[in-house]
Amino acid sequence: MNQRSSNLLDEALGLDQVIEPWPLRGRVVAIEDQVETSGSFVLHHLLKRSLSPNSSNVTIFIAFSQPFSHYDRILRKLGCNLVSQRDNSRFFFFDMLKLQCPDGDEGITPEGGLIALYGKIHKTISALPEISWKNVSIIIDDLSLMEVAANGSSDYVLDFLHYCRTLTSEFDCSLITLNHEDIYSSEDRPTFFIQMEYLADILIKAEPLATGLATDVHGQLTVSNKGRNKVSNFHFKVKENVVECFYPGRS
Amino acid sequence: MAESIYRALRDGALEGELAPALTIKDSVASPFALQVFSHVISQLFSSILAGKSQSRGLVVVSFSRSPSFYLDLLKNKGTDVASSNKQIQILDCYSDPLGWKDQLAGSRNFTALSNEAMVSSNAIVFREVKHMDKLYNSIIELGKGLVGGGKIRFSIAIDSADEMLRHAPVSSVARLLSNLRSHDQISSIFWLLHSDLHEARVTAVLEYLSSIVASLEPSHQLANGQRGDLENFSLIKHNSKKGKFHVRFKKRNGRVRVMSEEVHIEQSGINFASLPSEGAINQGLVPKVQFSLQLSEKERIDKANVVLPFEHQGNGKPIQIYDGRRSLVDSKHERPVSAVENVQTNENCGSGEIIYYRDSDDEMPDSDEDPDDDLDI
Numbered sequence: 355m356n357q358r359s360s361n362l363l364d365e366a367l368g369l370d371q372v373i374e375p376w377p378l379r380g381r382v383v384a385i386e387d388q389v390e391t392s393g394s395f396v397l398h399h400l401l402k403r404s405l406s407p408n409s410s411n412v413t414i415f416i417a418f419s420q421p422f423s424h425y426d427r428i429l430r431k432l433g434c435n436l437v438s439q440r441d442n443s444r445f446f447f448f449d450m451l452k453l454q455c456p457d458g459d460e461g462i463t464p465e466g467g468l469i470a471l472y473g474k475i476h477k478t479i480s481a482l483p484e485i486s487w488k489n490v491s492i493i494i495d496d497l498s499l500m501e502v503a504a505n506g507s508s509d510y511v512l513d514f515l516h517y518c519r520t521l522t523s524e525f526d527c528s529l530i531t532l533n534h535e536d537i538y539s540s541e542d543r544p545t546f547f548i549q550m551e552y553l554a555d556i557l558i559k560a561e562p563l564a565t566g567l568a569t570d571v572h573g574q575l576t577v578s579n580k581g582r583n584k585v586s587n588f589h590f591k592v593k594e595n596v597v598e599c600f601y602p603g604r605s
Numbered sequence: 606m607a608e609s610i611y612r613a614l615r616d617g618a619l620e621g622e623l624a625p626a627l628t629i630k631d632s633v634a635s636p637f638a639l640q641v642f643s644h645v646i647s648q649l650f651s652s653i654l655a656g657k658s659q660s661r662g663l664v665v666v667s668f669s670r671s672p673s674f675y676l677d678l679l680k681n682k683g684t685d686v687a688s689s690n691k692q693i694q695i696l697d698c699y700s701d702p703l704g705w706k707d708q709l710a711g712s713r714n715f716t717a718l719s720n721e722a723m724v725s726s727n728a729i730v731f732r733e734v735k736h737m738d739k740l741y742n743s744i745i746e747l748g749k750g751l752v753g754g755g756k757i758r759f760s761i762a763i764d765s766a767d768e769m770l771r772h773a774p775v776s777s778v779a780r781l782l783s784n785l786r787s788h789d790q791i792s793s794i795f796w797l798l799h800s801d802l803h804e805a806r807v808t809a810v811l812e813y814l815s816s817i818v819a820s821l822e823p824s825h826q827l828a829n830g831q832r833g834d835l836e837n838f839s840l841i842k843h844n845s846k847k848g849k850f851h852v853r854f855k856k857r858n859g860r861v862r863v864m865s866e867e868v869h870i871e872q873s874g875i876n877f878a879s880l881p882s883e884g885a886i887n888q889g890l891v892p893k894v895q896f897s898l899q900l901s902e903k904e905r906i907d908k909a910n911v912v913l914p915f916e917h918q919g920n921g922k923p924i925q926i927y928d929g930r931r932s933l934v935d936s937k938h939e940r941p942v943s944a945v946e947n948v949q950t951n952e953n954c955g956s957g958e959i960i961y962y963r964d965s966d967d968e969m970p971d972s973d974e975d976p977d978d979d980l981d982i
Contacts, residue, residue, distance in 0.1 A: 472705060473709045476709070513703055517705055518672070520700055524671075543803075548799070552633065587838045
């Protein structure tokens with residue numbers, strides 16, 4: 355049951371058939387969630403898939419929201435040991451919790467802030483053997499806190515994301531980001547948010563059910579895969595060590 | 606219709622006129638402008654290669670896609686890109702738009718590995734996108750490098766105006782575009798715009814600068830504010846496969862023509878189809894019955910020709926109102942009419958007439974007698 359149901363998400367992302375070469379290579383994946391329905395489980399799921407023992411994927415995790423121990427605990431429940439993966443150089447964790455970009459335009463120098471972060475990512479990837487470049491995933495958790503670190507300058511964050519995107523065409527790696535939809539809801543024109551939707555090749559929206567909270571269903575996912583021109587929608591339930599995905603009405 | 610866009614770009618600028626400019630705009634609900642843009646690029650480029658267009662070269666200013674994306678696109682269309690570096694040049698504003706890579710390379714051991722070497726014969730990296738003047742100079746320089754000086758013209762494709770607008774104020778972007786349009790070596794210019802990223806006024810500015818606006822709209826409007834709705838989901842699903850495509854041509858004399866089509870997005874590319882017309886829908890709605898509910902073309906014309914009573918009043922002729930009593934009185938002065946009364950006879954045989962047959966002779970013509978006279982109330 356679990357084996358089958360969890361595959362709906364994989365299926366929508368194209369991860370169900372082959373995991374090597376990494377099906378998300380060269381793609382930008384944007385996950386959007388809301389206060390009532392956290393989308394971080396999708397991030398954990400992708401992290402687990404990319405660190406699966408059958409693949410040789412490398413993950414660069416840029417954390418603005420949680421410390422390493424948090425992810426370690428969750429991934430351990432999902433059956434994946436981040437510490438040993440880190441020791442094997444398959445998992446690179448950049449702790450950005452305390453990142454504070456210098457203020458103003460003069461602050462945008464290569465020594466600090468997001469430019470330095472970009473340099474660090476670039477250096478990490480180019481230090482890897484060439485054969486594993488296309489298996490690299492860059493995961494950012496999450497964009498709203500990155501904006502906070504950048505003193506609220508969404509342009510600076512967009513510039514950074516653009517440079518991360520050039521990595522996806524340069525090295526054929528993938529970029530996975532998490533963002534929150536409702537913090538932009540009061541804006542007339544949530545430019546940053548819409549821009550992200552344009553950038554994304556795959557858009558994953560986690561939403562609560564239209565009918566409100568329920569115990570058996572935690573929410574629904576809508577996955578728009580622009581590359582394969584496919585949209586899928588299903589319900590999910592987050593359990594202790596697995597996520598169950600099922601079509602509406604088939605819990 | 607997509608054809609006519611492409612024809613306008615191919616035919617290029619007239620002497621003493623601005624070059625034709627095309628805005629391709631979309632919104633997040635129907636984000637297919639890039640597909641249309643790619644379609645236009647490949648069509649225009651193949652006519653440049655065949656020597657059928659006014660322009661002899663194409664400069665692509667790429668902000669949102671890597672140069673290899675466009676080179677691959679043209680390669681897939683069967684053009685030999687390696688040998689065509691005399692026809693196409695790409696100004697690469699994608700790889701390092703703000704010069705971060707440059708700065709990092711200066712400050713420490715940052716090895717810029719990229720596919721630059723691979724595409725170098727076709728692409729040049731531009732690192733100062735905030736300076737519109739420098740961008741203008743680079744574009745013109747690249748174009749002149751392609752076609753040489755003199756009167757030979759070239760075309761420009763900009764993807765996308767959004768990135769320019771993010772890095773520079775509207776006024777300088779508008780100046781750049783209008784300077785390019787009025788340059789006497791430009792044959793045509795087109796750019797891509799995501800309209801929902803900007804205020805309406807910014808979109809309007811760019812539309813004023815263009816002679817053709819192609820806009821993509823979702824075929825089904827989503828009801829806003831409804832979330833997590835399955836009905837909405839099926840609309841999203843529909844919208845991911847097709848959209849409405851409107852094109853507005855502005856003629857030199859100010860005449861505006863709007864045409865609509867439907868685009869279908871497929872794995873292999875983009876297809877244009879004519880919209881199912883309203884008439885076709887109406888015809889489909891009429892139930893199948895034994896008798897004819899609709900008029901034929903001739904019947905419709907005949908019907909339109911009938912001059913209704915009162916309609917001719919005031920055009921100089923004596924006013925004749927059919928009033929049963931008077932016509933009975935007058936009937937002796939006129940042609941003898943028994944059962945048939947011509948309310949109106951027109952000399953002009955092209956128009957219709959109303960023919961009134963009285964059922965029988967004993968039917969009294971209308972009079973102002975009270976019909977309810979005999980009622981005993």
